[in-house]
Amino acid sequence: MKISSNFDSGNIEVVKAESPDDIRLRIRVDAGGEFFQWFHYRLSGAQGADCRMVIENAGEAAYLEGWNDYQACASYDRETWFRVDTEYDGKNLIINHSPQLDTVWFAYFAPYSRERHHDLIAKSQLHPRCQHVVLGETVDGEDMDLLVIGDEANEDALKIWAIARQHPGETMAEWWMEGYIARLLDDADPVARQLLQKAVFYVVPNMNPDGSRRGHLRTNAAGANLNREWQTPTLERSPEVYWVDREMREVGLDFCLDVHGDEGLPYNFIAGADAIPDCPERLITLRESFEEALVRSNPDFQREHGYPKKPAGQANMTMGSAHIQATHQALAMTLEMPFKDNANDPDFFQGWSPERSIKLGHACLDALYQIIDDLR
Secondary structure, three states, X not given: OEEEOOOOOOEOEEEEOOOHHHEEEEOOOOOOOOOOOOOEEEEEOOOOOOEEEEEOOHHHOOOHHXXXXXXXXXXXXXXXXEEOOEEEOOOOEEEEEOOOOOEEEEEOOOOOOHHHHHHHHHHHHOXXXXXXXXXXXXXXXXXXXXXXXXXXXXXXXXXEEEEEOOOOOOOHHHHHHHHHHHHHOOOOOHHHHHHHHHEEEEEEOOOOHHHXXXXXXXXXXXXXXXXXXXXXXXXXXXXXXXXXXXXXXXXXXXXXXXXXXXXXXXXXEEEEOOOOOOOOHHHHHHHHHHHHHHXXXXXXXXXXXXXXXXXXXOXXXXXXXXXXXXXXXXXXXXXXXXOOOOOOOOOOOOOOOHHHHHHHHHHHHHHHHHHHHHOO
């Protein structure tokens, strides 16, 4: 029996693994030493055994509410991910599973690999209305990829931005991107066709390549939480934000979705930037209209549950959505998806899944279509 994590986005430390019924593990801490919760590892040689895997430092993780009612993800083929029996005792996360095959992978959520990211970029650029741009490099020297979809020669076109995975462990965000991009590049899709007559789309599928590869939950290679770097990004600490923010200022921005995952809340919801100083009422109205349209477009989205609203003028201006909305005086929102399941419509086999994330990416274009004429 062997447990390994020496692969893309792998994260686990083996304390003890002599017996299947007493496997002891620990999650490796992100660079910066503040955050950890993402795990991703492979168990081999335990077919048919009743495995009990105890993550001993779960009670010290970044978001303890994330373990309540949580079920770990597992896969035999790294394509279909299903949920397995998991319990949290206030200190340990205990994963119980009897593998049906020789090798099984476990993860906090279905991983989105760097290889799949490169395939996404390569496949997308084959379409004649999609251009691939490298904005710059990360701390580890990875490329910061931007997809530009639409006709930039159209001077009247709206500038629509979408960014994902500022927090690398929130892999559902890049699954969402896969759906969003695929629909934009579907020549037979009437909504995409209409949107592209009015707008150019600027898409950053992965804001944090280094953290994604390293198996981090929340930080880049320098230990920076990118969604707290927008006010003063630097090439030394947060080049990912620096390059994207610079490009946004250069080409302009009329709308932005920043796509994330939330550890604790079992819902899909929007966190708006209404609390920026002197927020125009029209942007609050636009956000509400987008949310109402998204509720109609996809029942997986809801408006009842989310983060508490901040008082006017008290937004955290280091965060992406707040900084972007204030800088460009344009609608910017954070879309949150669950690590757990959608409590309003649970799927006991997969929970919230890559497939449902992709569908929500599709639906966000339906919602955008309903408000696009009001963005300026």
